[in-house]
Amino acid sequence: MPKPNPHEVTQLLLAWSEGDKAAMDKLMPLVYGELRRLAKQHMRRERAGHTLQTTALIHEAYLRLIDASQVRLENRRHFFAVASRLMRQALVDLARERGSQKRGGGAEHVSLDAALMVSEQRDDELLALDEALLALAEFDARKSQVVEMRFFGGLSVEETAEALGVSVETVHRDWRLARSWLLRLLRGGKPDEA
């Protein structure tokens, strides 16, 4: 897929930040495609993941997609907030695709391979987290967003606070309660095994 035109992406981001809701619909697939491509590339490059930083990847997407000279700081924050959502979607989609490939692809001969089992469990956990976040968003959208930005977007507490327009203290509190709530849901009421 050819790289999206930075001028076009920048204009869409600016239009959206000025209230043009339709601009977001056009912006999302462009950013999504780029994030997905970068995520796959990075994952291949750095298997163990210890040095991987989502913020670095989103920053890379930002530099490739946006003409920074035309964009003010608050628009950069908007971009990071949107990118967190798209990153979540990209990773969840990739996990789902792998799941259906394995189910349909007769991977049985390697099913005892520890790496594959770990891989499948990770995908399942990621998909379960995604669903738990949807459940949380039904009654507390902001907490769900805080987790999305911190975990999927790799944003710091301070960056998350800025993007959401709330205090750092609020993000700390949201993050703490959201994690307890999510973990309880995912572990099915067994804290000792968490």
Added chain:
Amino acid sequence: MKHERWKQIEQLYHAALERESGARDVFLAQACAGDEELRREVEELLRYDGAAESFIQGNALAFEAGRLDPEELSQTAPQLVPGQSVGAYNGSGGMLVKG
């Protein structure tokens, strides 16, 4: 969950955390004033508070990179031997929890 109920839970959860763990039971008993369901809900969340410290502490991309399938791994990591554990998996349950 109803918005009002959740706000109540949230407020009590943080208020309890500000107290010493030994003083939380008394505090919650008073604050919940006989609403056992509310008290149970807050207490359960508090029980997860410690465990949740290591939960989703990394970032999603690093987490996902640890689960590349063997085919992809063989292209990029020839040093990996079959059966070797991959990434941050700690073998003790939740892999979103850092080992």
